Amino acid sequence: MIPDARHAELKEAYERYASMVHARCRSILGSEDEAWDATQEVFIKLAKSLPGIRKKESLYSWLISAGTHYCISQLRKRRSVELDEQIHGADSGDAEQERRLALKRIISGLLLPWGRKVREVVVYAYVYGYRQDEIAQLTGMGGSTVRKYLTKFKRGSQGSKERIEEELNG
Amino acid sequence: MAEHGKLDIERYFGGEAGEKSAVLVREHCRTCASCAAYLAKLESDRAAFLLRRPFAAFARGRGAALKDAWYRRMLQSIMRPALVPAFATVLLALVALPIVRPYLEGRRAAVGAIAYKGDQTLSFVYQRNGTFMPGNPADTFIAGDRIQVLYAAPSAGHIALFSIDGSGAVSFYQPDARAEYCTVPTAAGADLAFPSSIVLDSAHGQELVIAMFSPRPVAAAVITDWAARCAGRHTGPRDIRTSLRKGDICRDCAATTLLLNKR
Numbered sequence: 478m479i480p481d482a483r484h485a486e487l488k489e490a491y492e493r494y495a496s497m498v499h500a501r502c503r504s505i506l507g508s509e510d511e512a513w514d515a516t517q518e519v520f521i522k523l524a525k526s527l528p529g530i531r532k533k534e535s536l537y538s539w540l541i542s543a544g545t546h547y548c549i550s551q552l553r554k555r556r557s558v559e560l561d562e563q564i565h566g567a568d569s570g571d572a573e574q575e576r577r578l579a580l581k582r583i584i585s586g587l588l589l590p591w592g593r594k595v596r597e598v599v600v601y602a603y604v605y606g607y608r609q610d611e612i613a614q615l616t617g618m619g620g621s622t623v624r625k626y627l628t629k630f631k632r633g634s635q636g637s638k639e640r641i642e643e644e645l646n647g
Numbered sequence: 648m649a650e651h652g653k654l655d656i657e658r659y660f661g662g663e664a665g666e667k668s669a670v671l672v673r674e675h676c677r678t679c680a681s682c683a684a685y686l687a688k689l690e691s692d693r694a695a696f697l698l699r700r701p702f703a704a705f706a707r708g709r710g711a712a713l714k715d716a717w718y719r720r721m722l723q724s725i726m727r728p729a730l731v732p733a734f735a736t737v738l739l740a741l742v743a744l745p746i747v748r749p750y751l752e753g754r755r756a757a758v759g760a761i762a763y764k765g766d767q768t769l770s771f772v773y774q775r776n777g778t779f780m781p782g783n784p785a786d787t788f789i790a791g792d793r794i795q796v797l798y799a800a801p802s803a804g805h806i807a808l809f810s811i812d813g814s815g816a817v818s819f820y821q822p823d824a825r826a827e828y829c830t831v832p833t834a835a836g837a838d839l840a841f842p843s844s845i846v847l848d849s850a851h852g853q854e855l856v857i858a859m860f861s862p863r864p865v866a867a868a869v870i871t872d873w874a875a876r877c878a879g880r881h882t883g884p885r886d887i888r889t890s891l892r893k894g895d896i897c898r899d900c901a902a903t904t905l906l907l908n909k910r
Contacts, residue, residue, distance in 0.1 A: 488702045493661050495705075496696035497689065513700060517709035537661045611654040 487524050494537060495520065498544045504604050505548040515551065519544045538615045545600050546593070553589055587634055594618070598626040656682055660689045769858050769903040770797045770838075787908045790849040798858050798903065799837040805830035807859045808841050809870055811887060813852035815878040817871055820845055829867040833860075847909060855884035856905040859896055869897050 503512035601612045658664045659672040676683040771782035774793040807830040808820040
């Protein structure tokens with residue numbers, strides 16, 4: 478069981494944020510079960526980190542960041558064969574599922590070559606749909622840094638727009 | 648959602664928005680359909696998620712791995728702010744001990760060298776007219792008294808027992824008078840009896856009995872040479888006793904003394 482001292486605090490955080498963390502993880506991983514695994518991992522990490530988290534009022538930022546990094550690391554691990562199997566095994570009648578898996582492939586292919594901070598900013602902007610000022614709030618980076626990372630990513634991923642559209646539109 | 652982005656609404660929904668910000672978001676959602684719909688979606692998603700994945704499911708699943716190891720529970724129970732000074736003291740002691748230890752040992756050795764001169768480690772019993780009595784250095788002894796010296800040896804090694812009288816004459820008390828060395832092997836310990844006893848002669852005055860400890864056997868000539876040097880420098884047994892230092896007689900040797908008064 479979870480230690481009593483942290484149980485109540487963790488339960489409160491879970492009931493407040495778990496659905497949002499899960500949704501974010503699902504948008505990266507594309508699978509309900511994988512998103513649930515990721516959500517659990519994020520809350521396990523939270524349970525361990527709770528005593529050290531000073532700004533409890535910005536727990537959401539912490540959770541989103543932890544979830545994003547965890548999901549990207551999962552993409553890195555499960556790239557290649559497993560990913561292809563899921564894509565080819567997907568029910569062709571479920572458009573939403575196909576769209577998610579395609580997005581997952583895009584994220585894997587385009588994002589992984591970049592550094593941790595760039596990846597985080599790109600996911601916040603293009604997967605979660607946050608504005609640049611919101612990304613700055615969430616990450617604690619300056620607005621110019623966020624802009625710099627996004628520009629860097631766009632320039633470095635020339636031609637990716639067409640590939641993304643191709644993936645999403647089949 | 649123009650004025651209030653997703654993040655504002657999510658923070659409001661999570662209860663992280665400040666009071667002022669919460670009022671603004673609430674007001675905004677009354678008039679903005681898209682923001683109101685997003686907020687409603689977050690609420691319905693949460694309700695559906697918690698129905699499907701309640702906290703209990705997490706706690707039973709991967710959350711069960713959060714059970715603390717025994718050592719972590721123990722650490723948590725002892726890591727209290729009130730105990731910080733105690734931990735700091737222990738830490739300081741652990742760091743400082745190896746540094747000051749050689750110094751302390753040097754001091755102890757020096758103290759030990761002085762202690763060798765005292766009477767605490769050299770005691771005796773004596774036999775007079777067939778009767779055994781505990782020895783007291785303050786007593787006055789007579790010719791024929793048989794003195795059995797008891798000593799404490801700090802470590803195993805060799806011991807020599809000899810005396811110097813008022814005339815500077817040295818007497819050895821090793822069991823084998825013909826042996827090259829005047830020392831006998833000794834074990835470490837307290838209240839050890841020297842293998843032979845001292846029979847006092849008729850010479851009057853003081854007699855300084857010296858038990859000399861050495862890590863190796865010592866020849867009688869070493870002691871007689873030392874006694875000869877003392878004769879020129881000191882006025883009598885008491886004077887020799889007062890000035891006796893560790894290593895005076897021979898290297899690595901330490902001595903403890905007993906000053907007897909005879910009549």
